[in-house]
Amino acid sequence: METVVSGIRSTGKLHLGNYYGAVRNFVQMQHEHNCYFFIADLHSLTTHPTPEDLHANVRQVVVEYLAAGIDPEVATIYVQSEVPEVAELYLYLNMNAYLGELERATSFKDKVRANPNNVNAGLLTYPVLMAADILLHRATKVPVGKDQEQHLEMTRTFANRFNRMYKTDYFTEPHAFSFSKQLVKIPGLDGKGKMGKSEGEANAVYLSDSPEAIRKKVMRAVTDGGPTEPNQQKPEAIQHLFTLLEAVSTPDTVKHFDAQYNRCEIRYGDLKKQLAEDMVAATATVRERIHEISNDNEYISKMIRHGNEKARESARKTIADVREIIGIRKF
Numbered sequence: 001m002e003t004v005v006s007g008i009r010s011t012g013k014l015h016l017g018n019y020y021g022a023v024r025n026f027v028q029m030q031h032e033h034n035c036y037f038f039i040a041d042l043h044s045l046t047t048h049p050t051p052e053d054l055h056a057n058v059r060q061v062v063v064e065y066l067a068a069g070i071d072p073e074v075a076t077i078y079v080q081s082e083v084p085e086v087a088e089l090y091l092y093l094n095m096n097a098y099l100g101e102l103e104r105a106t107s108f109k110d111k112v113r114a115n116p117n118n119v120n121a122g123l124l125t126y127p128v129l130m131a132a133d134i135l136l137h138r139a140t141k142v143p144v145g146k147d148q149e150q151h152l153e154m155t156r157t158f159a160n161r162f163n164r165m166y167k168t169d170y171f172t173e174p175h176a177f178s179f180s181k182q183l184v185k186i187p188g189l190d191g192k193g194k195m196g197k198s199e200g201e202a203n204a205v206y207l208s209d210s211p212e213a214i215r216k217k218v219m220r221a222v223t224d225g226g227p228t229e230p231n232q233q234k235p236e237a238i239q240h241l242f243t244l245l246e247a248v249s250t251p252d253t254v255k256h257f258d259a260q261y262n263r264c265e266i267r268y269g270d271l272k273k274q275l276a277e278d279m280v281a282a283t284a285t286v287r288e289r290i291h292e293i294s295n296d297n298e299y300i301s302k303m304i305r306h307g308n309e310k311a312r313e314s315a316r317k318t319i320a321d322v323r324e325i326i327g328i329r330k331f
């Protein structure tokens, strides 16, 4: 059975990008793979959350994992910081991660541009910690969205470098995975970039949003004056609405609006109404379960402690092997 690892940072509520890029694949993979799904609380420290926010956000992701259908009886759900072995592997991998390659990572460059006053070392070595997460369980498949593709490439580089340096084949190459043909990139509602937590509350649709909130956000999504000639290429903001429609609606619905667009007969209001209703329907079960689960403190604690222990077992084994390979031996 192949091993699968993936995580989500504890930065708040999960949105449709997290769901279609990552969590939906987690749920589908859990029965045929040995799965580890964690909450990347250490990664979220790069932006210096308050202790209260950090703890509440970790809990939120746990609740939403369960609500989305991850079964803790078959998959291991754990909190990254509860498996301290990851910090040790991160340290070893840092010795073979070079400044130049870390500085060239797209996500690092984006973060520097967005927040030039907080270019900390944790941000620079973010991909090394991510490689440690993956290699800690010697995973081969990593379900993630398109924005993580380069991090997976870097993980392979670090794994291969370790193998070469210590003349071993201990780590196998992990690959980004999605059930769809390509890795998913869900756009936001602002007509510009991807759906994300840092792009503003109105840009993202959260799994926990009420139907009313979803309708309001979608109706405000950016559009234009409409097509002026038949079969013209869709501008970015319109393409984004169609991409969202493809994620939540049926192929027939997409075809219907696409044909209308190509005949210059489209009414964006109709498209948005349909999109909002299909988003409401797509998130209905998860939304209900979030409310049910979030009150059950005892269940959450018990489940997560069990997951942490299982993850540590696997991590301890890898760290013992890695220490032996490196030559860190007991006297």
Ligand code: TYM
Pocket (backbone or CB within 6 Å): 005, 006, 007, 008, 009, 010, 016, 017, 018, 019, 020, 021, 022, 040, 043, 129, 130, 131, 133, 134, 142, 143, 144, 145, 146, 147, 148, 184, 185, 186, 187, 194, 195, 196
């Ligand atoms: P985070 O919290 O930024 O994102 C979590 C997951 O959601 C996916 N995602 C998207 N997918 C499609 N469209 C979007 N608009 C969108 N926004 C987010 C991300 O690709 C990701 O799969 N660095 C990771 C967390 C992590 C991790 C790991 C993942 C830490 N260690 C080890 C896998 C393996 C991240 O992006 O978190």
